[in-house]
Amino acid sequence: MAEIAVETRKLSLWYGTFQALFDVDFRVKKGMITSLIGPSGCGKSTLLRTINRVNERLGYVRTRGTVEVMGEDILGEHVELARLRKEVGMVFQRPNPLPLSVRDNVLFSHRLHRGDTSVTKADEEDLVEDALRQVLLWDDVKDRLDRKATRLSLEEQQKLCIARLLPVKPTVLLMDEPTSALDPKATKALEELIWGLRGAYTILIVTHNMAQARRASEECAFMLMGKMMEVGPTDGLFLAPRLPETADYIEGRYG
């Protein structure tokens, strides 16, 4: 039995009075790529954003139930958000590099979290190179490290948004439709890069693109109307779905 990286138990979530998640029980296996699929508004992004609590920015979110990351409860009062978000990184739908240089983007999170430990310039250079190499961006931008990150192409920006999470050695990477702003060529490059990161990181990826879920994930979870319907190995779920709703969705009868 594989180790579990993320586990939710009876997770319900409300935006104000609107209930977006209903008693979601969900386990994400460590080191695997798990895709979350389902029609628009089914709660897949909400579930994703709960795992590093970034949806609490809205201020009117209530939750019930538990979420554990590597066996630790993350919804409790005592949880230090900064620590949680170091452990659980997030990649957004639209690439959102900060308006700083490429180098400062890669080091931003690391600088937030390293505390008082002294880090030399050479260490920083190593971190930058290592992170950019992991996302297959180093050769493209190594001469442009001092350029503004917002000037890069969208594909480069999104790769950078993954790279900047890596220097703090997160366990889980959450990706919310990371390729939906990209063209097909860039999408392919991103998928290859994400595929290459499996094993080193636990990756949970929301996608509305079923072909993407099928080719770029090992596990797949299907959600509908705020409920977790079916979870299983991607091949199995697509070839022999257990529920008629899943079958209808992956065959494109709705969604």
Next chain:
Amino acid sequence: MQTDLDARGFDWYMDRAVAVGVFVGGISAIVFIIGIFLFVTREGLSFVIGPMDLKEFFGSIAWRPTSIRNPTYGILALMAGTASVTGLAMLVAVPFSLGAAIYIAEFATGRTREALKVLVELLAAIPSVVWGFIGLSIMNPLIIDLFDVPIGLTVLNAGVILGLMAAPIMTTIAEDALKAVPDSYREAAEAMGATRWQVVFQVVLPAAKNGLMAAILLGVGRGFGETMAVLMASGHSINIPTSPFDSVRALTATIAAELGDTAVGSDHYGVLFTLGIFLFLVTFVINLTADLVVRGVREQ
């Protein structure tokens, strides 16, 4: 085809009329500003091409336009007065306005934020003579008591009053600059575990720096051009200040105080308009710079 495509109905004429009306309104600003500039220049020109001595004008502290035997027109002390009061005003206004703008834009929510915005705008609408009155009747005795000085109508008094006057408009512009920073930046930084202070200092302020710079410059322009409050609170004595407890006189206050007593067309009358030209040019440059700085932000 039976429809008459050339028919011009009421709507067509109305559209034309509105277009012309809006155009006139739009260019009126340009017409007025050029008109004012021409008027001020014409009135000041007689002095500029006549008795004006550039070296004396900018280099002498002797402002004696009413002397019968030997009138001198040195504005160095007046410039020092304006500069010292404006400088001190900015020391007061910048921290206040940036702090207020950061609080309103990044931290306050719901009713607090709305209430604060209304109050700041209300503060900006207080007439300058009221501020001058506060300087004269509240700040003056306060400064005398607090610092044990003979007179409270000083650089300190006028600077603080002017700072409080300039702060609301600077707050409003700075807040706009902070609001213009895309929320995705904040979300990205927060999702990496930045606290709200880290988000503000490391992401939002750097991203908004041009807009904040423009807010400060417009505050400087406001301080530079303010007349009534400075006239009432600064002590109105021609002097290069060596401490905040010295009285000074500002360029604007000089015009306001003396213009009524001059004969139209006299040298004294002309030099006051020359001061006007000088003020006009300086504020023009400040505003233009602010505008260019803001444009810089958009190009990024």
